[in-house]
Amino acid sequence: QVVTSGDVIQDRPLYEVGGKGLFVKEIEEALLDGRADFAVHSIKDVPAGLPPGLGIHCIPKRSSPYDALIVRAALLGDAPFTLEQLPLGAKVGTSSLRRGLALAGIRPDLQIVPLRGNVDTRLGKLDSGELEAIVLAEAGLLRLGLESRVTARLTAELSLPAVGQGALGIESREGDARVAAALTTVHDAPTALAVGVERGILRALGADCKTPIAAFAELDNDEQFFKRADHFRVRAWVAEPDGSQRGQLDESVSLPGTEEEADDLGRALGTRLLEARGS
Incomplete structure (x- = not known):
């Protein structure tokens, strides 16, 4: 190892x-x-x-080459959820400068919070209520069998991939x-x-x-x-x-x-x- x-x-x-x-x-x-x-x-x-x-x-x-938005369960309902529906000033976790700029271009009000660690660690910070949402590579979630955690795919028009x-x-x-x-x-x-x-x-x-x-x-x-x-x-x-x-x-x-x-x-x-x- x-x-x-x-x-x-x-x-x-x-x-x-x-x-x-x-x-x-x-x-x-x-x-x-x-x-x-x-x-x-x-x-x-x-x-x-x-x-x-x-x-x-x-x-x-x-x-998948795309970014994925994962939103805290308490904010979700039965209808599809999009980035535009996040609360004003919501805290969104990512340590990617690229993703941070993409988010700021769509929702300048969002608070971009640095987020490191493996996928489980990042999801844990979301689920604990520290953040309203996080952005991860969709491919990583798919490989781990966590596709159910994807709230919305961020298309290349919203967030051009790395x-x-x-x-x-x-x-x-x-x-x-x-x-x-x-x-x-x-x-x-x-x-x-x-x-x-x-x-x-x-x-x-x-x-x-x-x-x-x-x-x-x-x-x-x-x-x-x-x-x-x-x-x-x-x-x-x-x-x-x-x-x-x-x-x-x-x-x-x-x-x-x-x-x-x-x-x-x-x-x-x-x-x-x-x-x-x-x-």
Whole structure:
């Protein structure tokens, strides 16, 4: 068992203590010294740059890329509940700068409260009455069998997802043919292309953990996921932590043929995003 710094440090926002890379550092050390053959990450927590000798060699099919609103049971009735129905000045827990800015753009009256810990810890703070609502990645709740806790899905129009949100990335040593062969059975090329574009944008931005970033690549015809469509719709934004100096893009681009082309495409889009931001 490997315990990461991200698991241990729970009393401060990630951007104050080293960013999401805190969830992978110790695991990558185990890969490099041979204690582990591969590691399964939530790819949104994996930095754009990887240590020499390691790579993301498998990306399974993506789960939900969206954020989910979870509201305290006492506020719910029988009818569907939306973000707009939260009480004036409600306390909403999230430690994501991206989610905080998205919420503030929809409901400036909401109080954004820093929230760390595993899913059970976060749900416990909600259920105890400390908060009126929390926002989590829907994919994490689905994987834990907690879909019944989702009050409302926040669509990309409301809260544009983080880079790679909903996708897993399997990291392993470069040149390890045995592991690579085993991983091909669960690799999903379409998801890898979409995530490759998003991570290419992240690489181009070269931003640190204090910079809120969102990027989402999807086909226009989502019901026929990669079967007939030949263009991605790519949406992305980057801003200062206070929401200022914001740049954004929404473009239709030809579907890349390889993961290398996806990365190149993402980098080109990221450069345009920086230009739109005025950096």
